[in-house]
Amino acid sequence: MFLGDYHTHTKYSDGKGSVKENAFAAKARGLKEIAVTDHGFHLFRKGLKKYLRLKADCEEASAQTGVKVIAGAEADVFSLQGELDLSEKELAAVDYLVAGFHKFAPPKSCSDFFKMYFVTFFNGLLPTSKKAKERNTAALIAAVKRYPIKVLAHLNHSLKADVGAVAKACAEKGVLVEINAKHLKDFCGQWEALAKSGALFVVNSDAHKPRDVGALNAAFEKAVQEGIDPSRIVNYCGE
Numbered sequence: 001m002f003l004g005d006y007h008t009h010t011k012y013s014d015g016k017g018s019v020k021e022n023a024f025a026a027k028a029r030g031l032k033e034i035a036v037t038d039h040g041f042h043l044f045r046k047g048l049k050k051y052l053r054l055k056a057d058c059e060e061a062s063a064q065t066g067v068k069v070i071a072g073a074e075a076d077v078f079s080l081q082g083e084l085d086l087s088e089k090e091l092a093a094v095d096y097l098v099a100g101f102h103k104f105a106p107p108k109s110c111s112d113f114f115k116m117y118f119v120t121f122f123n124g125l126l127p128t129s130k131k132a133k134e135r136n137t138a139a140l141i142a143a144v145k146r147y148p149i150k151v152l153a154h155l156n157h158s159l160k161a162d163v164g165a166v167a168k169a170c171a172e173k174g175v176l177v178e179i180n181a182k183h184l185k186d187f188c189g190q191w192e193a194l195a196k197s198g199a200l201f202v203v204n205s206d207a208h209k210p211r212d213v214g215a216l217n218a219a220f221e222k223a224v225q226e227g228i229d230p231s232r233i234v235n236y237c238g239e
């Protein structure tokens with residue numbers, strides 16, 4: 001059983017369902033909480049208006065379903081300095097902040113794009129160089145240290161990084177390292193480093209469709225099988 005799913009998307013960005021549909025899906029799976037964390041570069045394109053609508057939808061869905069629906073956003077780490085693509089004002093408005101690298105999000109500058117993504121543009125065809133991995137690791141650690149991030153999303157997915165070093169920085173700052181149900185393969189060969197990092201974890205669906213909200217069992221079982229103690233997975237609340 002899980003308390004909640006803290007990384008879900010709706011039509012407010014690139015998801016297919018509404019906030020209410022995600023909340024009903026969570027209820028059907030027995031969850032008590034969900035966070036709606038649509039992409040910041042969709043949500044804040046024209047200021048705070050859209051986010052405030054999402055927030056009102058979350059309140060309404062909470063009242064209708066009895067599931068606590070938390071309004072949030074997923075920010076992109078969009079520069080090598082580890083900056084997030086949200087302004088101070090936007091960050092202050094967001095109740096639940098998830099962050100990670102996204103190759104489809106607009107980077108801060110051409111130079112950031114080149115250094116972050118050009119080298120891995122043909123994903124799978126070119127191996128990530130040692131130097132690129134070091135740059136990515138430094139950017140994520142800087143973001144973790146600087147911002148009030150609750151969950152570091154899909155570590156090692158869009159861009160490769162030193163998983164152990166980033167997870168250690170998360171442990172020091174109290175940021176949860178996500179076990180993302182969609183991107184488990186990115187932790188292949190990294191589970192030992194994660195287990196040793198001292199970090200706490202959260203299993204999330206990263207659902208883009210209501211039917212995927214709360215589908216967390218397979219990811220949880222894989223993490224435990226790979227040596228992560230269930231007591232370190234904060235949204236797991238026993239059989």
Ligand SMILES: [Zn+2]
Nearest residue numbers: 074100102153
């Ligand atoms: Zn993401």
Ligand SMILES: [Zn+2]
Nearest residue numbers: 007009074206
């Ligand atoms: Zn996401």
